[in-house]
Amino acid sequence: MSNSEPSTLRDLPMSSGQPSLAGETPMSSEESNPIREAIEQAIDEHKVILFMKGTPEAPACGFSARTVAALQSLDVPFAAVDILPDPRIRQELSAISDWPTIPQLFANGELVGGCDIVCEMYESGELQEALQ
Amino acid sequence: MPSPEEIKQRIEAAIPGAQAEVEDYTGGGDHFRATVTATAFAGRSRIQQHRLVYEVFGAEIGGPIHALSLKTQTPQKTPTQ
Numbered sequence: 001m002s003n004s005e006p007s008t009l010r011d012l013p014m015s016s017g018q019p020s021l022a023g024e025t026p027m028s029s030e031e032s033n034p035i036r037e038a039i040e041q042a043i044d045e046h047k048v049i050l051f052m053k054g055t056p057e058a059p060a061c062g063f064s065a066r067t068v069a070a071l072q073s074l075d076v077p078f079a080a081v082d083i084l085p086d087p088r089i090r091q092e093l094s095a096i097s098d099w100p101t102i103p104q105l106f107a108n109g110e111l112v113g114g115c116d117i118v119c120e121m122y123e124s125g126e127l128q129e130a131l132q
Numbered sequence: 133m134p135s136p137e138e139i140k141q142r143i144e145a146a147i148p149g150a151q152a153e154v155e156d157y158t159g160g161g162d163h164f165r166a167t168v169t170a171t172a173f174a175g176r177s178r179i180q181q182h183r184l185v186y187e188v189f190g191a192e193i194g195g196p197i198h199a200l201s202l203k204t205q206t207p208q209k210t211p212t213q
Contacts, residue, residue, distance in 0.1 A: 063199065090194075099179075100186050100193040101200075116202050117178045 036092040039081075043096075043106045048078040048131050051093055052103040056080050063115035067103045070122040076131050078105075107131045133161045134197060139189075140166070146188040147172050162198040167205070174206045 043049055048071070054060030056068045060082075071078050083089045083102055094100055097111045105112040112118060112130055121127040136154040143152040143166065150170035157165045166185070173181045181204035186193055193200055 063201075098183065100191075111179060113179055113182070117182065120178070120203070 033092065035086075035088050036096065039089065039093055039096060042079070042081060043109055046079040046106075048076055048105070048107050050078050050080045050103055050105050051083050051089075052080055053082070053084050055082055060084060061102070063101075064103045067105060067115045067118050070118055070127060071105075071131075074122070074128050074131070076128070134164075134192070135161075136164060139164055139197070139200070142188055143168055143185060147184060157201070162196065163201075164197060164199065165201040165203075167203045169205050169207055171207055173204055178204065 039051075050056075050064075050067060050071065052059060052061075052064035052067065054064055056072070059065035059068055068080075081089070083093065090102060093102075093104060097104055097106075099111060099114065101114050103115055103118075105114070105118050107130055112127075113121070118127060121130060136156050140152045140154040143154075144150050147168070147170050149172060150168055152166055152168045154164055154166045157163055168181075168185055170184075172184065176184070182202050185202055185204065186200070189197055189200065
C-alpha cells in the first residue's frame with residue numbers, strides 16, 4: 001500500500017475539506033474509514049453522482065462510457081468519480097452499495113443502478129424521472 | 133474460466149424457477165450477458181433482481197467474470213400500465 005494519501009480522494013467532488021489519512025486518523029482504525037466516509041459524503045452532497053472507470057471525457061470502460069452517454073443525452077448535470085486510481089474506492093463503494101460492478105449511479109442518495117439498469121431506464125424513459 | 137453454460141446452470145440452480153440465457157459476448161470468456169427470467173423477481177425492484185443474480189457469483193464478479201451484463205424479467209412479462 002502506498003503511504004501517501006490516495007490521490008483520488010482529492011478528486012472526489014467534495015474534496016475541499018480534504019479528509020487527511022495521515023493527520024487525524026484515530027487509533028481505532030476499525031471504526032474510522034476515511035475513504036468510506038468520503039464516498040458517503042460525496043453521495044450525500046451530490047444529487048446525481050456517477051462512480052465510473054475513467055472520466056466522462058475519457059471513460060476507461062465501455063459500460064462507464066454508455067452510462068455517461070445516457071446521462072449526457074438527458075442533459076442532466078452529474079458529478080463523476082474515477083474509481084481506478086485507488087482500489088480501495090471500489091471496495092468501499094461496493095460495501096456501501098451492496099453492488100459489485102462499476103459504474104454505479106446514485107441519485108438523491110440512492111443507488112439507481114449500474115450500466116444495464118441505467119441504460120434500460122434510459123430507453124424506457126424512466127431515467128429522467130429517477131434523476132429528478 | 134467459466135463457460136456460458138456453467139453460468140446458466142449456476143443461476144438456474146441458485147434461483148428457484150429461473151431460466152437463464154447466457155452468452156459470451158466478446159468471445160474472451162470473461163464478459164457475459166445474461167437474460168434471466170424468474171418468478172422470484174416478482175415484486176422486486178430491478179436493483180434487487182440484479183442483486184439476486186450477482187449474489188450467485190459473489191466475488192467472482194469483477195474477478196474471473198469481468199462483466200456480467202444482466203436483463204431480468206418475470207415470466208409473464210406484462211406491459212407496465
